[in-house]
Amino acid sequence: MSDNEPQTDGSGPGIVAPDDEVPTWRERKERTTGLSRLTYEYFERARREDQDLRQESSYVERDVLGFPAWPHETIRNLSLASFFTGMILFLSSMLPPHLGDPANPAQTPEVILPDWYLYWSFGLLKLGPLNPELSILGGNKLLSDPLYGVLANVVVVGAIAIVPFLNKGSARRPVEQPLWAAIGVGGVVFAFTVSTLAVKNLVPIEPHLLFDLTFLLPFVAATITYAVLKTMREGYMYDLNRRYYRLRPPR
Amino acid sequence: MSLERKDEHDHGAWLEEKDLSAVETTYLKSLMWLDKRFRIVDYLELMEDMYYKVNLQMPKSHTEQYNLDNKFWYWYPLYALGSFSVIAYIVAALTGALLGFYYAPSTAGQGDPEAYVQLVAIIKDLNFGFMLRSIHRWSAQVMTAAVFLHMLRVYFTGAYKEPREVNWLIGIILLSLTMVFGYTGYLLPWNQLAFWAGQIGVEMALAVPIVGEWGAQLLFGGFSLGQPTLQRMYILHVFVLPFVVTALIAIHIAIVWMQGIAEPH
Numbered sequence: 001m002s003d004n005e006p007q008t009d010g011s012g013p014g015i016v017a018p019d020d021e022v023p024t025w026r027e028r029k030e031r032t033t034g035l036s037r038l039t040y041e042y043f044e045r046a047r048r049e050d051q052d053l054r055q056e057s058s059y060v061e062r063d064v065l066g067f068p069a070w071p072h073e074t075i076r077n078l079s080l081a082s083f084f085t086g087m088i089l090f091l092s093s094m095l096p097p098h099l100g101d102p103a104n105p106a107q108t109p110e111v112i113l114p115d116w117y118l119y120w121s122f123g124l125l126k127l128g129p130l131n132p133e134l135s136i137l138g139g140n141k142l143l144s145d146p147l148y149g150v151l152a153n154v155v156v157v158g159a160i161a162i163v164p165f166l167n168k169g170s171a172r173r174p175v176e177q178p179l180w181a182a183i184g185v186g187g188v189v190f191a192f193t194v195s196t197l198a199v200k201n202l203v204p205i206e207p208h209l210l211f212d213l214t215f216l217l218p219f220v221a222a223t224i225t226y227a228v229l230k231t232m233r234e235g236y237m238y239d240l241n242r243r244y245y246r247l248r249p250p251r
Numbered sequence: 252m253s254l255e256r257k258d259e260h261d262h263g264a265w266l267e268e269k270d271l272s273a274v275e276t277t278y279l280k281s282l283m284w285l286d287k288r289f290r291i292v293d294y295l296e297l298m299e300d301m302y303y304k305v306n307l308q309m310p311k312s313h314t315e316q317y318n319l320d321n322k323f324w325y326w327y328p329l330y331a332l333g334s335f336s337v338i339a340y341i342v343a344a345l346t347g348a349l350l351g352f353y354y355a356p357s358t359a360g361q362g363d364p365e366a367y368v369q370l371v372a373i374i375k376d377l378n379f380g381f382m383l384r385s386i387h388r389w390s391a392q393v394m395t396a397a398v399f400l401h402m403l404r405v406y407f408t409g410a411y412k413e414p415r416e417v418n419w420l421i422g423i424i425l426l427s428l429t430m431v432f433g434y435t436g437y438l439l440p441w442n443q444l445a446f447w448a449g450q451i452g453v454e455m456a457l458a459v460p461i462v463g464e465w466g467a468q469l470l471f472g473g474f475s476l477g478q479p480t481l482q483r484m485y486i487l488h489v490f491v492l493p494f495v496v497t498a499l500i501a502i503h504i505a506i507v508w509m510q511g512i513a514e515p516h
Contacts, residue, residue, distance in 0.1 A: 099440060170412070
């Protein structure tokens with residue numbers, strides 16, 4: 001066997017031979033002679049006859065590429081939507097929301113908080129201690145603490161927004177890109193820790209320690225994630241990169 | 252010359268026009284005889300098909316390539332979060348429209364503000380009112396949670412990558428608008444949570460140097476909370492955001508439709 005022929009184990013040089021060099025199956029058959037040639041001609045005629053008969057009939061043949069929108073898809077989607085809506089209704093009936101006291105500017109509550117999904121943002125407003133004091137400006141802060149917090153929000157959202165412009169390529173799984181997965185896990189943990197910082201009045205941890213943990217824990221989580229995924233990657237990439245286009249030459 | 256159409260499938264005539272030896276004729280005739288009775292062509296096609304399938308290894312499908320066949324629960328359940336948030340959004344829109352019939356965005360009134368009084372009326376007097384508010388509130392919570400989780404799924408499965416950057420950006424705008432939706436929404440009852448969360452908003456706006464005061468005027472109707480604030484939050488919540496967010500969701504889904512769903516990994 002020469003070097004140019006594809007190997008059955010996929011180790012050959014060409015995985016798939018170019019189309020124009022390889023005879024098609026029809027060409028292979030047409031080249032034969034004698035009885036096999038006669039058989040081929042007859043079968044081609046018979047097949048043609050079948051096809052003509054099929055096309056004459058009123059029965060419409062078509063390739064089914066998916067389920068029809070009606071009724072299959074529609075009923076499936078309706079049942080899924082009803083299920084999820086039902087879950088929302090169940091939640092609403094089981095856990096009715098609290099209304100609370102009417103607004104009273106004269107009475108400041110002990111804990112001022114937004115709704116839960118804005119805790120992270122509110123936590124970012126409490127990063128005042130990170131706002132550096134510049135002695136060169138006579139000990140004045142360059143930015144006021146609230147502005148610093150607002151800018152932190154902008155930075156966080158901006159960082160998330162530019163991710164697709166930094167991370168290119170076809171890798172999809174966290175194992176394939178441990179660094180980006182680690183950044184993601186760090187970000188998620190930071191969202192939780194900074195939310196905890198927002199409700200620090202309710203957390204039984206000393207404020208300074210809580211503030212340090214807010215920035216320490218995301219790094220710890222990210223490092224662990226990175227180490228674990230990096231370790232998993234070795235074996236994973238080996239499996240992934242084995243060739244999967246293989247052509248066994250006909251005998 | 253006959254007007255009758257020539258029968259292209261007359262195998263007998265075809266046989267005659269060919270100059271065949273005795274062996275060939277016998278063979279072909281018996282083949283035709285058998286084929287007419289047993290439809291050998293069909294079996295030959297089947298055999299041919301099998302031959303292809305045995306000898307040609309097709310490119311691996313996505314699930315084969317990533318060995319997902321036995322890992323259905325790895326990522327798949329998380330691929331429902333986008334539609335889940337849309338469903339929650341629709342439920343919130345419907346119940347919100349109903350709630351709007353009974354709500355008044357007003358801080359007027361001796362003692363409790365009118366908006367709060369209306370809310371108490373919805374809860375206590377309106378038939379099904381408590382449930383209505385509960386559904387609206389919970390579907391909003393569920394939508395927000397689903398949007399967050401949807402974004403995490405998209406991040407960790409790399410679905411934001413190359414051809415889908417625009418949708419990622421639209422998604423971030425949608426995420427922000429969802430939170431603004433929630434914010435303007437929970438300011439409407441004008442209870443303590445609403446008031447002091449509004450206070451945070453005003454202070455955030457005022458912290459911004461040049462455009463801050465202008466922004467506070469625009470969004471909150473002044474530097475302290477009151478009737479203008481509630482009025483603006485109401486208009487944002489029921490008039491501006493629904494149209495903007497619905498349009499963006501439509502674009503978001505249209506792009507997914509055009510580009511195809513980024514496959515599970």
